[in-house]
Amino acid sequence: MSGPPPRTAIEPTRAEDYAEWYQQVVRQADLADHAPVRGCMIIKPWGYALWENTQRALDGMFKATGHRNAYFPLFIPLSFLEKEAEHVEGFAKECAVVTHHRLVAGPEGGLVPDPEARLAEPLVVRPTSETIIGAAFAQWVQSYRDLPLLINQWANVVRWEMRTRLFLRTAEFLWQEGHTAHATEAEAREETARMLDVYRTFAEQWMAMPVVAGPKTDAERFPGAVETHAIEAMMQDRKALQAGTSHFLGQNFARASGIRFQAADGSEQYAWTTSWGVSTRLLGALVMTHGDDDGLVLPPRLAPAHVAVWPVLRDDADRARVLEAIEVLARALRATRWADRTLEVEVDLRDVRGPDKQWEWIRKGVPLRIEVGPRDLQSGTVGVARRDRPHRERLVWPLHEVAARVGEVLSDMQTQLLQKALAFRDAYTVALDDAGELEAFFTPRDAQRPEIHGGFALAHWCGGSACEQRAHAFKASIRVVPVHGIAAARAAERIEERGRCVFCGGPSPRRVLFAKAY
RNA sequence: CGGGGCGUGGCGCAGCCUGGUAGCGCGCACGGUUCGGGACCGUGAGGCCGGAGGUUCGAAUCCUCUCGCCCCGACCA
Numbered sequence: 001m002s003g004p005p006p007r008t009a010i011e012p013t014r015a016e017d018y019a020e021w022y023q024q025v026v027r028q029a030d031l032a033d034h035a036p037v038r039g040c041m042i043i044k045p046w047g048y049a050l051w052e053n054t055q056r057a058l059d060g061m062f063k064a065t066g067h068r069n070a071y072f073p074l075f076i077p078l079s080f081l082e083k084e085a086e087h088v089e090g091f092a093k094e095c096a097v098v099t100h101h102r103l104v105a106g107p108e109g110g111l112v113p114d115p116e117a118r119l120a121e122p123l124v125v126r127p128t129s130e131t132i133i134g135a136a137f138a139q140w141v142q143s144y145r146d147l148p149l150l151i152n153q154w155a156n157v158v159r160w161e162m163r164t165r166l167f168l169r170t171a172e173f174l175w176q177e178g179h180t181a182h183a184t185e186a187e188a189r190e191e192t193a194r195m196l197d198v199y200r201t202f203a204e205q206w207m208a209m210p211v212v213a214g215p216k217t218d219a220e221r222f223p224g225a226v227e228t229h230a231i232e233a234m235m236q237d238r239k240a241l242q243a244g245t246s247h248f249l250g251q252n253f254a255r256a257s258g259i260r261f262q263a264a265d266g267s268e269q270y271a272w273t274t275s276w277g278v279s280t281r282l283l284g285a286l287v288m289t290h291g292d293d294d295g296l297v298l299p300p301r302l303a304p305a306h307v308a309v310w311p312v313l314r315d316d317a318d319r320a321r322v323l324e325a326i327e328v329l330a331r332a333l334r335a336t337r338w339a340d341r342t343l344e345v346e347v348d349l350r351d352v353r354g355p356d357k358q359w360e361w362i363r364k365g366v367p368l369r370i371e372v373g374p375r376d377l378q379s380g381t382v383g384v385a386r387r388d389r390p391h392r393e394r395l396v397w398p399l400h401e402v403a404a405r406v407g408e409v410l411s412d413m414q415t416q417l418l419q420k421a422l423a424f425r426d427a428y429t430v431a432l433d434d435a436g437e438l439e440a441f442f443t444p445r446d447a448q449r450p451e452i453h454g455g456f457a458l459a460h461w462c463g464g465s466a467c468e469q470r471a472h473a474f475k476a477s478i479r480v481v482p483v484h485g486i487a488a489a490r491a492a493e494r495i496e497e498r499g500r501c502v503f504c505g506g507p508s509p510r511r512v513l514f515a516k517a518y
Numbered sequence: 519c520g521g522g523g524c525g526u527g528g529c530g531c532a533g534c535c536u537g538g539u540a541g542c543g544c545g546c547a548c549g550g551u552u553c554g555g556g557a558c559c560g561u562g563a564g565g566c567c568g569g570a571g572g573u574u575c576g577a578a579u580c581c582u583c584u585c586g587c588c589c590c591g592a593c594c595a
Contacts, residue, residue: 163519355556
């Protein structure tokens with residue numbers, strides 16, 4: 001056992017340079033490109049198909065929980081944003097603002113905004129829509145009989161971020177934002193929890209991505225919210241990624257927007273509202289949860305195509321027979337249902353060498369690869385390659401049984417990916433009992449070129465913001481006060497035990513989750 | 519927004535210090551040999567050297583400004 005390490009399709013590898021590996025996977029899997037505009041991206045068909053599948057799954061879950069889609073304007077009057085004090089403060093620093101409605105020839109050529117066409121009130125390109133949807137809700141809601149109001153919109157938003165990364169943090173991104181109004185606090189809190197649970201289910205069942213779900217600390221709250229809940233996932237560099245949020249907004253936005261209703265007893269009351277969202281950031285999470293040194297690895301339920309098939313053609317004599325066999329195979333696969341959908345098949349007939357096709361589909365993460373050549377027709381069998389197995393490994397199946405067998409394998413892959421990600425997270429989740437241990441856990445050996453280190457640390461915290469801040473010294477923060485999803489970790493049983501704050505020694509009712517975060 | 523790095527054919531890079539109008543590998547096109555495999559040989563296409571000013575007889579190379587990307591930090595629903 002010696003010699004050079006096997007060549008990988010992605011260079012550098014995760015261990016060599018995780019950040020660069022991520023960039024390379026996004027590009028080589030053909031998910032997205034940088035756009036000519038700073039911080040913006042072009043989502044390419046393979047990446048956009050992932051988003052469409054995400055939308056389809058989530059949209060179904062939103063509908064199933066009683067929500068309806070609507071669409072609100074991209075532009076928000078500046079005065080709307082000013083209505084909720086904390087909200088303004090949270091978003092003012094990163095707003096794109098529209099001030100003119102016409103261009104004219106400039107003094108030195110080109111076009112400039114026409115000074116005569118300045119808007120009376122500047123419009124903000126929505127960073128989120130609480131305020132403008134709140135204004136609509138105020139009109140829609142009169143009586144308790146109008147509640148609950150359960151609305152979702154699929155939209156783009158703009159946040160002028162200082163530092164951007166494809167999918168993870170872009171200036172413009174795609175998302176869904178749910179906005180609901182309720183007659184009682186309890187109902188709104190229930191909604192907040194319900195939608196967080198929808199996100200958790202989606203992450204686990206569709207993305208095969210284990211998440212920890214629970215409330216954020218005050219410091220990490222959405223501007224204007226009473227309480228923010230989130231799902232957090234561990235990426236392969238062991239950092240936490242916030243993958244979805246659900247906010248209990250109390251009556252803050254109802255007061256700001258005047259969402260009032262007459263209750264059954266005749267009294268006038270402010271509604272209780274919530275908002276919740278996930279974005280194209282999920283695709284970044286997908287890359288960093290399952291990707292390997294050969295590129296993307298897609299969970300079958302979200303994959304734009306479940307199977308890639310291509311012919312091995314040696315001479316013209318075989319050609320017609322092989323292509324015919326592929327045609328038959330593809331037809332059978334496309335008639336097969338799996339996970340509530342018919343299978344998507346990419347038949348790759350491009351005039352490209354077999355190995356090149358193979359590696360392209362590996363990089364793109366397609367779950368199953370099948371090559372069909374003359375020899376297969378002779379034997380009546382084909383080799384089926386799983387993306388989650390070494391690239392030379394093959395399942396050998398009778399050709400006519402492929403369609404009948406793929407479902408089982410796809411289901412197995414879906415399960416295995418979740419199990420593998422869960423095992424990874426558990427392996428790097430620890431319970432720690434003093435500040436020194438915590439700091440050591442989050443400190444790389446090589447400060448110059450930090451290796452992959454750290455993970456999730458469950459530690460006691462008194463609840464004070466000063467102590468919370470102490471973790472910032474070694475770049476960790478409290479991600480979530482765990483409620484759900486960490487049950488499998490060896491350290492899990494220690495979450496609910498009482499203890500002493502690792503920083504000040506004050507009493508702590510339970511452990512919280514510390515991690516470095518995206 | 520502060521510190522650092524980088525922008526040269528589709529991708530990865532060399533050339534820049536010591537100015538003289540562009541080179542390598544991969545990819546691409548064509549021909550041939552191979553052929554269940556990340557092949558090989560030959561021929562060829564493709565670059566206003568991120569952009570704008572400036573210095574100079576002459577700028578990818580020097581100076582100024584600007585745009586973008588990456589890393590670290592601050593910030594981040």
